[in-house]
Amino acid sequence: MTSTTVWLRRLWPAAALGAGTVVVGLGTATLVALQPPASPPPSRAVLALRSAHDDAARLAGLARAAGQPAAALVLDRQATVLAAAPGVATGSPSAGSPPSSSTASSSTTAARDLADGLSASVAARLGALADVDGPTSTVLASVAAAQSLQLDGITKATRQAPVPGASPTASASPMASASCAPSSASPGANSAGANPVGTGLATVARAEQASVYVLETALARTQAGSGEAAGRTAALDGHRKQLVEVATLATSLCTALPPQDPAFAVPADFAANPEPTVGAAAVSAEQAWAQLVGTLPPASRSGAATGLLAAARLAPDTVAPFPGIPAAAVPAS
Secondary structure, eight states, X not given: OOHHHHHHHHHOTTOOOOOOXXXXXXXXXXXXXXXXXXXXXXXXXXXXXXXXXXXXHHHHHHHXXXXXXXXXXXXXXXXXXXXXXXXXXXXXXXXXOOOOHHHHTOHHHHHHHHHHHXXXXXXXXXXXXXXXXXXXXXXXXXXXXXXXXXXXXXXXHHOOOOOTTTSOOXXXXXXXXXXXXXXXXXXXXXXXXXXHHHHHHHHHHXXXXXXXXXXXXXHHXXXXXXXXXXXXXXXXXXXXXXXXXXXXXXXXXXXXXXXXXXXXXXXXXXXXXXXXXXXXXXXXXXXXXXXXXXXXXXXXXXXXXXXXXXXXXXXXXXXXXXTTSOGGGSOOO
16 A cells, blocks of 8 residues: 555545565675665655645645635645645745745736646645556546636635636536447446445535525525525536536446435424525535546546536535535544
8 A cells, every 4th residue: 555545545435456565675694785676666656646736735825925814724724734734845935934035026917826826726736636546546647626616716805817728627517428328237337326426426416406496495595685595596506517417427337327306304493494404405415416526537527527526615614625525534743
């Protein structure tokens, strides 16, 4: 088991297993000094995590210079956690390193640089999804989602939109496969639940269905025309779009989703206070999308990453440094 994979397992339980061997040479009569073997080059996962760490550390300094303390906290936390991965912090700038004097001289310039930097970092994280292992892709997609949320807030607050061409492009929904012939190996091989990919898709679908159900139920008890009704209507539309996205993903992967549950259980006090249940359902969907990123084949991960970003926008906590990854799974700093 590589040290990087051990670290990733602490962030997400679906890490791959490996093995390592330490070879010790012994002399019989005298000790022989052996030439130490050359260190193997960093894996693609380590390089991707190192790049993510360096960007987060640099952007945290820009966020402070731009007067964006909330973004700085998120980025500092990302840099700190990513630095814990073996091989990542070596030669990397420390989290919270101060920006250059030219950057600090103008908060307006810093805000523009921060927006551009966040956009470029998100694009870099998404661009690396197909080149790394599943657990690493989950972490990178989560980092990208958190930085996208910060970019949304900074753009709205400062009106400093990224320069043209720097904005991360959302992945288009995957096209359905031209041929999805049923597997001859098993009659259920193309159904959700028959394999990890199918299970992951089914989990996302059910989580989104639960969000739709509790929002519909809550909306039926909400005063029409109120701000609360408008917020719940917007969230309901968002989760319905997520259901379309996961169905499109499943079709592209030749996987049939299970039938939708007609109803979901809600707490006894749901009518009086539906918000905790609505929020919990949104968090469950966010976590399901994050896990799906690392479960899918590399070519399909960008679609799940787009779903994770949309889920993070619908979740109650929009300042989480690792959306979709439970806080208990993130190494303490």
